[in-house]
Amino acid sequence: MSTDYQQAREALGLRLRELRLNAPDGRLTGTALAHRLGWPNSKVSKLELGKQTATSEDLQLWAEACGQPATYQELRARLAGFESHIRSWRRQLVAGHKPVQDAHNDAQARSAVLRAWESSWIVGVLQTPDYARAVLTRSAELHRSPLDIEEAVRSRMRRQALLYDSGRRYHILLWEPVLRSLVCPPSVLVAQLDRLSGVIGMDSVELGIVPLTSSLKVPPGTGFWIYDDRQVVTEVWHAEMWLDDADTLALYLRTWKTLRESAVYGADAVNVINAARRALTSH
Known part of the structure; x- marks a missing residue:
């Protein structure tokens, strides 16, 4: 996996963490977000640390669960940027x-x-x-x-x-x-x-x-x-x-x-x- 690709994935993970910590209805813990999404806690952690590549559906669900659905297009654009290199x-x-x-x-x-x-x-x-x-x-x-x-x-x-x-x-x-x-x-x-x-x-x-x-x-x-x-x-x-x-x-x-x-x-x-x-x- 290229360094550029991994750096982009980690940057996306940081943005996801930022959305979780700044949810409009109050800061969400990783456990609380995982519960909302019906995901294992490990998936939230892997996405935020750049150890797993999110899907478009993951990003949409994340944005909605954090009360910020309008950020989905931004997240999707980030994903598309590095997916254009690693397919x-x-x-x-x-x-x-x-x-x-x-x-x-x-x-x-x-x-x-x-x-x-x-x-x-x-x-x-x-x-x-x-x-x-x-x-x-x-x-x-x-x-x-x-x-x-x-x-x-x-x-x-x-x-x-x-x-x-x-x-x-x-x-x-x-x-x-x-x-x-x-x-x-x-x-x-x-x-x-x-x-x-x-x-x-x-x-x-x-x-x-x-x-x-x-x-x-x-x-x-x-x-x-x-x-x-x-x-x-x-x-x-x-x-x-x-x-x-x-x-x-x-x-x-x-x-x-x-x-x-x-x-x-x-x-x-x-x-x-x-x-x-x-x-x-x-x-």
Whole structure:
């Protein structure tokens, strides 16, 4: 969790405490407020100390219980401010996976130069429908989110039209284990590897593969996207992070450039892909 995010959460907690202590009908104790809301005392404490992220509903109930319902919009604006950077999967996936895919489509459509590093799976913009279906299904099962898989797959496939825009350039790095990871049935992965080989040589795409045998100056870490050197998008198990401060951007750009030093391209990249394909079909 980023320092900026935690600081914002703690600041919101201080504001909640202020509202509790300055209730119009008299100062409320944490226990009294918890009783009014039907919450455990620990929830009030965690929200005020910035140890738990409030929901919009939590904020509305808090403002009303403190006799200051008009402050809800202010509280909601504070929450929206730091949620725009840290987007929990629990909140994002309430409406399913399609809205998340649509958001990524919009972000990539607004960008001219896109850099990516991926160490876990093939990036969405290069996925086949069957591969996307397998990955999204497993994600939905993990997060116990609505199973709008076909709508999400169609949205992800629409992103691929951006590859044919002459004004856009994709610089994508994949770690070799991605080519061998059975996050889908073997036959689906074979077709996906064929798709990757076909991408090499496209005017708009520079695809590099970092072989397992390459010397790495930094650990592979998690995947991320950099959009026009203005925004980084990365994810962890519980959330997506959309980051735009200068120091963070500079760090991710240095990381990407360092990983790029270990990548192979063109015919050498095709050879790595073909070796992974042969390993699948030889069993």
